[in-house]
Amino acid sequence: MRQPCIIPINIAPTKQGYVQLKRRDDEGRGKTENLHRIVYRSRKGPIPPGWEVDHICNRRACCNAEHLRCLQRLDHLRVTNRQRNAGRLEEARCYWEAHRHSRHVTGAEMGERFGASQTTGNRWIRIWKAEGCDSL
Ligand SMILES: [Zn+2]
Structure with a gap:
């Protein structure tokens, strides 16, 4: 990832860290969607049903299309869990070394x-x- 992350600063992220846009769909209904999904679709193409857009950079607010990839839901879960576990392990190690x-x-x-x-x-x-x- 040579390009830096692109984090919108004019929209406050959700508690979970995502940046969302409110739009109206074709029938005029209000709809909230994660901005990174909109960016993915416009830059890389449609997201197949049951697939999710993963942040390779691990920053949920990032909207750099080069940092986004489409994964099947279960693969996405697996990748996300691995990242979370790596974070936990790092924390555990710091704690151990400190004490x-x-x-x-x-x-x-x-x-x-x-x-x-x-x-x-x-x-x-x-x-x-x-x-x-x-x-x-
Ligand atoms: Zn990024």
């Missing part, structure tokens, strides 16, 4: 704090230690 020198941080604590099982918490810690965080 591990002052006290013993257990896998159970990590799991509880970051929504995973104790086994997963233990695995994270094992991986981080193996990655050489001990020298930090």
Whole structure:
């Protein structure tokens, strides 16, 4: 992605972070639509039924057509979950690194704090230690 994100600044995003436009459809009914979907259609073509427009840049307000791609709903869900999990893992690691020198941080604590099982918490810690965080 060489081009920067395009974030509209004259429209406040929704709580979920999307930028929406209110329009009237052909029958004159008011309709709210996410701006990135409108941009995708006008720049890249129709969105097939059951498909969704994904932000490759992971910024929901972005309307740069080069950062948008069409995915089937389940693929979109999978990609989004992976991004969310990566964010959670990053947070968990920061937490662990911030506390591990002052006290013993257990896998159970990590799991509880970051929504995973104790086994997963233990695995994270094992991986981080193996990655050489001990020298930090
Ligand atoms: Zn973007």
